[in-house]
Amino acid sequence: MITHKNISVFFIFLLLFLFVLKADKGINELWFFIVIVPFIAINIYGTSRISSNYIIKAFCNNPSETEKKIALTFDDGPSIYTLEVLELLKKYDAKATFFCIGKNIEKHPEILKQVIAEGHLVGNHSYSHSKFFDFYTEPTIRKELQKTDQLLEKFTSKKINFFRPPYGVTTPSIGRALKITGHKVIGWNIRSLDGGTTNQELILNRIKKRVCPGGIVLLHDTAPHSVLVLEQFLQFLQQNNYEVVSVEELLKLNAYEFERG
Ligand SMILES: [Zn+2]
Numbered sequence: 201m202i203t204h205k206n207i208s209v210f211f212i213f214l215l216l217f218l219f220v221l222k223a224d225k226g227i228n229e230l231w232f233f234i235v236i237v238p239f240i241a242i243n244i245y246g247t248s249r250i251s252s253n254y255i256i257k258a259f260c261n262n263p264s265e266t267e268k269k270i271a272l273t274f275d276d277g278p279s280i281y282t283l284e285v286l287e288l289l290k291k292y293d294a295k296a297t298f299f300c301i302g303k304n305i306e307k308h309p310e311i312l313k314q315v316i317a318e319g320h321l322v323g324n325h326s327y328s329h330s331k332f333f334d335f336y337t338e339p340t341i342r343k344e345l346q347k348t349d350q351l352l353e354k355f356t357s358k359k360i361n362f363f364r365p366p367y368g369v370t371t372p373s374i375g376r377a378l379k380i381t382g383h384k385v386i387g388w389n390i391r392s393l394d395g396g397t398t399n400q401e402l403i404l405n406r407i408k409k410r411v412c413p414g415g416i417v418l419l420h421d422t423a424p425h426s427v428l429v430l431e432q433f434l435q436f437l438q439q440n441n442y443e444v445v446s447v448e449e450l451l452k453l454n455a456y457e458f459e460r461g
Pocket residue numbers: 275276325329366367
C-alpha cells in the first residue's frame with residue numbers, strides 16, 4: 201500500500217543506494233534530483249488528497265452501500281447561515297453532520313445547541329481553521345483538536361469521535377496528533393466547491409453529477425449561496441428517491457464514544 205511511511209522508507213533506501221554509487225562509481229548528481237522530485241510530487245498528492253489514505257485512513261464514502269443513501273456534511277460553522285440550513289433540513293426530513301470550527305462555536309453557542317437539539321451530528325474541524333494549519337507541529341494541532349472537543353462536548357456530553365481536517369489536507373504532524381486524540385477522519389467523495397465559487401448552477405450541476413449510493417457530500421453552512429444550492433439539491437435527492445442519512449449510519453461508525461458522567 202502507498203503510505204507516507206512506505207514511500208519514505210523506499211526513498212531513503214534509494215538515496216542511500218545512490219550515495220554508495222556516487223562514492224563508488226562517481227555517478228552524476230542529476231540522479232539525486234531524479235529521485236527527489238517524484239518523492240516530493242507523491243507527498244504533495246498524498247497530503248492534499250484526503251481519499252488517498254496516504255498519511256491516515258480517511259472515511260470518504262461507503263463503497264459497499266447499494267441502496268440510495270447519501271450523507272450531507274457542512275463545514276466551517278456554526279454561523280448565522282446554519283439556521284437557514286437547519287430550516288431546510290427540517291423541511292426535507294434530512295439529518296446531517298456539521299464539522300464545526302472551535303472559534304465559531306464560541307461566537308454562536310446557541311446555534312450549535314440548536315444543531316444538536318434538532319438531531320444532527322457534530323464533529324471537530326479544528327479550533328482556528330488557520331491557513332497555516334498544515335504547517336503546525338503535532339502539539340499545536342493536538343491542542344486545537346482538544347480545545348474544540350471541549351467546546352463541542354459541553355453540548356453533546358459525549359466524546360467527539362469525528363474529525364475533518366481543514367482544507368482536507370493531512371500532514372505527518374496531523375497524523376501523529378490523531379494517533380493521540382483517537383479521532384476518526386471523515387472525508388468526502390462529492391465536493392461541492394461552494395467555497396470557491398458563488399455560481400449556484402455550477403455547484404449544483406457538479407454535485408448532482410456525482411451523486412451515488414454511499415456518497416458523502418461536502419457543503420458549507422457559511423454563505424447564502426450554499427443555502428440556495430442546498431434547497432435545490434435536497435429537491436433533486438427527493439425526486440431521485442435518495443434518502444439523506446447521517447454519516448454515522450452511512451459509515452456504521454459512532455460519532456460520539458461514550459457519555460460523560
Ligand atoms: Zn473548512
